[in-house]
Amino acid sequence: MARRASRATTRRRISWHASDGRGRPRDVSPLLDNFFNRQILAQYGPSVLAGFWLTVEVALLTILAGVGTGLALAIVRAMRVRAADIAITIFVDVFRTLPQLVIIIFVYFGLPYAGLQLSPFAATVLSLGAVLAAFATEIFWSAIQAIPQGQWDAARSLGLGFFQILFKVILPQAVRLAVPLLANRAISITKGTALGTAVSLPELLGRAESVMAIAANPSPLTLAAAFYLVFFVPLVVASRWLEGLGSPKFLHGQR
Amino acid sequence: MDSLQLFLANFADWDSFLMIWPLLWQGLQLTALLAVVTLPIAIAVGLAIAVAYSFHNRPLNVALLIWIDLFRSFPVLVLLILIFYGLPFLGLKLPSFTACVLALTLNNSGYYGEIFRAGIEAVPHGQREAARALGLHPLHIIFLVILPQALSRVLAPLASNSLELVKTTSIAALVALPELLRSARVAQEQTYNPTPLTAVAVIFFVLLWPFARWVARLERDMLMRQR
Numbered sequence: 007m008a009r010r011a012s013r014a015t016t017r018r019r020i021s022w023h024a025s026d027g028r029g030r031p032r033d034v035s036p037l038l039d040n041f042f043n044r045q046i047l048a049q050y051g052p053s054v055l056a057g058f059w060l061t062v063e064v065a066l067l068t069i070l071a072g073v074g075t076g077l078a079l080a081i082v083r084a085m086r087v088r089a090a091d092i093a094i095t096i097f098v099d100v101f102r103t104l105p106q107l108v109i110i111i112f113v114y115f116g117l118p119y120a121g122l123q124l125s126p127f128a129a130t131v132l133s134l135g136a137v138l139a140a141f142a143t144e145i146f147w148s149a150i151q152a153i154p155q156g157q158w159d160a161a162r163s164l165g166l167g168f169f170q171i172l173f174k175v176i177l178p179q180a181v182r183l184a185v186p187l188l189a190n191r192a193i194s195i196t197k198g199t200a201l202g203t204a205v206s207l208p209e210l211l212g213r214a215e216s217v218m219a220i221a222a223n224p225s226p227l228t229l230a231a232a233f234y235l236v237f238f239v240p241l242v243v244a245s246r247w248l249e250g251l252g253s254p255k256f257l258h259g260q261r
Numbered sequence: 262m263d264s265l266q267l268f269l270a271n272f273a274d275w276d277s278f279l280m281i282w283p284l285l286w287q288g289l290q291l292t293a294l295l296a297v298v299t300l301p302i303a304i305a306v307g308l309a310i311a312v313a314y315s316f317h318n319r320p321l322n323v324a325l326l327i328w329i330d331l332f333r334s335f336p337v338l339v340l341l342i343l344i345f346y347g348l349p350f351l352g353l354k355l356p357s358f359t360a361c362v363l364a365l366t367l368n369n370s371g372y373y374g375e376i377f378r379a380g381i382e383a384v385p386h387g388q389r390e391a392a393r394a395l396g397l398h399p400l401h402i403i404f405l406v407i408l409p410q411a412l413s414r415v416l417a418p419l420a421s422n423s424l425e426l427v428k429t430t431s432i433a434a435l436v437a438l439p440e441l442l443r444s445a446r447v448a449q450e451q452t453y454n455p456t457p458l459t460a461v462a463v464i465f466f467v468l469l470w471p472f473a474r475w476v477a478r479l480e481r482d483m484l485m486r487q488r
Contacts, residue, residue, distance in 0.1 A: 040350040103466050103473040105428035107435075108442055112462055115446075116455035119271045148481040183484060194425070200336040204435055211339055215346070224347040231339055238334035246330075249379070 043225040050217040050226050057213030058233045064131055064209060065196045065237075071135035073192065076142020083147050084172060094143065101140035106198045109133040114205040126207035130199065138195045145187050149180035189245045197238065210234065270454075277456040281448035285460055288444030295358070295430045295440060299365045300423060306366060307373020312403055314374075315381045325374070332371030338432050340364040345436045357438040361430070369426050376418045380411035417479035424469065424476050431465075441465070 079094050101109070114129040124132065153176050161171040203212035214230035314325050332340075341364035345357060355363065384407050392402040412419075434443035441464065445457035 036351060041347070099470060099473065100466065102477070103469045104462055105431040105442075105465060107431045108458075108462055108465060111442065111446070112455070112458045115449070116272070116458045119455045120268060144477055144480075148484045151481070152484045152487075183487065187480070187484070197336040200338040201432070203338070211336070211342065215342065218346065224343075224350050227343055227347050231335070231343060234336060234339055235331070235334055238336075239330060242330050242334045246375075 040224055041228045043223055046221050046223050046225040047229055050221060051229060053217055054210065054213050054226050054229050054233070057208055057210040057230070058237075060127075060208060060213075061199050061210040061233075062237065064127070064134070064199045064202060064207075067131045068134040068138055068196060068199070069192050071131065072138025072195065073142050073188065075135065075139035076144075077146055079139065079143040080146030080150060081172065083143070084150055084176075085168075097136075098140045098143050101136050102144065106134065106137055106195070107201050107204060109137065110201055110205055126202060126205045129205055130202035130207050130209075134195055134198050134201075137198070138192060141191045141195070142188060145184045145191065146180065149184040150176055152183055153179050186245070186249045189241075189248050193238065193241050193245055196241075197234075200234075272455050272459045274452070274454055274456045277452040277454055278460055281445075281452060281457050281460070284444045284448050285441065285457065285464070288439055288441040289464060291358075291438065292430055292433075292440040295361060295365075295433060295438075296427045299362050299369070299430070300426060302362070303366045303369035303426065304373055304423075306370040307375075308377055310370060310374035311377030311381055312408075314378050315403055315407065316399070325378075329371045329374045329378070332367050333375065335368065337364055337368040337429055338435065340368055341432060341436060357433065357436045360436060361433040361438060365426060365429060368429075369422065372422050372425075373419075376415050376422060377411065380415035381407055383414055384410045417476070417483045420472075420479055421476045424472055427469065428465075 079097075082090050083094055110130060110133040113124060113133050114126065117124065157175055157179070158171060161175045166175070199209055200211040202209045203215060206212065208216075210230050210233055214226040217226040218224050310325055310329065314322055341360060344355060344364050345360040348355065381403075388406055388410065389402060392406040397406070430440060431442045433440045434446065437443065439447065441461055445461040448457040449455065
């Protein structure tokens with residue numbers, strides 16, 4: 007700000023900073039030139055866009071795999087087989103407790119020593135999917151347990167079998183209870199796609215970083231940030247709306 | 262049997278572990294420091310946002326909601342990269358520790374702000390009116406009447422988010438801060454086996470598991486109350 011105030015005297019210094027020796031326009035502020043450089047954006051935009059599509063792909067696969075696996079494991083838990091209960095609890099606790107980045111690094115850099123070399127794409131989707139699956143299992147299972155026992159008893163007295171009760175009576179109620187928590191969790195884990203850059207997955211952040219290094223200008227990073235906002239702001243706003251639906255207190259509490 | 266021994270020699274080699282333990286111990290201390298410094302700052306900023314929101318000044322609240330949603334939408338790693346690799350182009354070069362604290366704080370101010378905000382909004386309006394009728398100062402109303410009730414409602418998301426914050430400190434490894442995960446990657450160059458990574462996973466699990474179980478119980482209780 008102070009710099010701008012006395013523009014005439016500092017112009018020379020600014021243009022020295024802003025110039026990259028390729029004869030680009032000199033009369034620009036360092037903010038515009040560095041973070042919103044049109045020439046750089048035009049040149050490297052397509053590459054960043056390709057990263058964006060990869061991010062979307064990883065995000066969708068993670069959500070599908072995570073929520074699907076979580077629902078399946080919660081159903082297995084509802085069958086109350088002791089060995090399965092123990093195995094699922096261990097899985098859930100491990101992947102709920104460890105940081106996502108530790109898991110991704112372990113899968114990508116550790117597992118090859120056990121003869122399992124995964125691609126960056128597979129390592130990222132597998133790791134994030136496992137983390138989301140752990141949280142989803144926990145959420146679905148808590149929701150199933152939150153449905154009163156009387157619902158099971160009533161359905162059984164009508165002559166329904168176990169799976170009929172589960173799928174037609176319990177799950178429709180449980181899923182509704184689970185959705186707000188699950189949406190929050192899915193969004194926050196999906197944001198972990200950016201961690202793929204640690205195992206050189208060329209997703210949005212990774213692309214932006216490598217392009218930034220080539221161009222010696224952080225404008226691609228601004229573009230990536232904008233893409234992340236475009237993708238996640240609607241989800242975050244929607245999840246707040248879902249939360250309001252989930253708990254009547256928040257809707258009818260006051261005001 | 263042979264393959265099991267080979268597996269253990271790679272992933273859980275005791276000699277390698279002893280060799281790299283000093284490095285990991287230093288990393289663990291830095292991870293703890295990062296968490297201990299960031300947690301109170303992020304909670305304070307989030308609380309300030311929520312208290313400011315509770316005065317229901319419309320333009321201010323629009324701005325606060327934008328702040329909250331903006332930082333909840335940004336992957337924290339993107340924020341960190343912007344701060345650590347982007348700001349130097351504007352002449353602001355932060356050390357990696359400061360950059361991490363800043364990124365984690367901004368990111369979590371959104372989360373904590375939303376948690377506290379939802380909690381405060383959920384306290385019945387009559388409480389505020391009753392307190393005002395008693396002639397309490399607006400700040401007294403917030404801190405002595407509303408917040409204590411709000412906190413008990415949002416304990417589960419509060420604890421859950423704090424656990425996530427501690428876990429997220431590991432992204433500091435990506436800006437070369439030698440915390441636990443980074444130390445393990447460095448140690449791996451000495452051991453040529455994945456034992457350091459196993460050690461980090463075990464350390465994180467042992468330290469955070471009791472907390473994770475507690476959070477899970479809080480969340481389950483919350484669902485039970487909601488049904």
